[in-house]
Amino acid sequence: MTQDELKQQAALRALDYIVEGSIVGVGTGSTANFFIDGLATMKDRIAGAVASSEASAKRLAGHGIRLFDLNDVDQMPVYVDGADEIDASLAMIKGGGGALTREKIVAAVADKFICICDATKRVECLGRFPLPVEVIPMARAQVARQLAALGGRPVLREGFVTDNGNIIIDVHGLQIADPAAFETTVDGIVGVVTNGLFARRGADVLLLATAGGVVTYERT
Numbered sequence: 001m002t003q004d005e006l007k008q009q010a011a012l013r014a015l016d017y018i019v020e021g022s023i024v025g026v027g028t029g030s031t032a033n034f035f036i037d038g039l040a041t042m043k044d045r046i047a048g049a050v051a052s053s054e055a056s057a058k059r060l061a062g063h064g065i066r067l068f069d070l071n072d073v074d075q076m077p078v079y080v081d082g083a084d085e086i087d088a089s090l091a092m093i094k095g096g097g098g099a100l101t102r103e104k105i106v107a108a109v110a111d112k113f114i115c116i117c118d119a120t121k122r123v124e125c126l127g128r129f130p131l132p133v134e135v136i137p138m139a140r141a142q143v144a145r146q147l148a149a150l151g152g153r154p155v156l157r158e159g160f161v162t163d164n165g166n167i168i169i170d171v172h173g174l175q176i177a178d179p180a181a182f183e184t185t186v187d188g189i190v191g192v193v194t195n196g197l198f199a200r201r202g203a204d205v206l207l208l209a210t211a212g213g214v215v216t217y218e219r220t
């Protein structure tokens, strides 16, 4: 089975968590795209969706799924999204697609974060995937120095601008022993908008697609 087929399996399993008549929080990336395509098959049974990126908004709209502004939404039962890495405590690194800030904001409004991944994303220790950090452009050099002082190797994501008009610095060479503490530390650097660690608010459910089928993990 290809990685894309596994991503699709995890994505389609997430449809079981959709509450009829509700607004669905929708992530960004190739796995989230499979989820959006699946959501389209039940679009008449949901109120609509809140997107975590312009790209996802475009795909949702292309399927005729009604889009809501997050500011008009008080509550969402679920937010569904992929991850770049996820550990046994369901802490994640996200932001490979650069949408980490909006992803974190939309997820914060949802009751449950459903993470959809193929088995390659499951790791023992977060950090092999470079940690994306969204940064206000004028703070680039100052933030890079601070990230290097934390033990990482900061690399500017060349030619990339986030949906919020900011830059991304990817931090290589980390081994993150305490993801929640590191998330707080990086967020505390002046000029950082947010970072791709989702540990203080990790996933509530992981749907991990393996060669043997989709395995469900729940936060304990």
Ligand SMILES: O=C(CO)[C@H](O)[C@H](O)COP(=O)(O)O
Binding pocket: 027, 028, 029, 030, 031, 032, 081, 082, 083, 084, 093, 094, 095, 096, 097, 098, 099, 100, 103
């Ligand atoms: O955080 C993300 C985008 O900002 C994605 O969820 C993450 O990069 C995983 O992407 P994919 O599903 O394409 O493997």
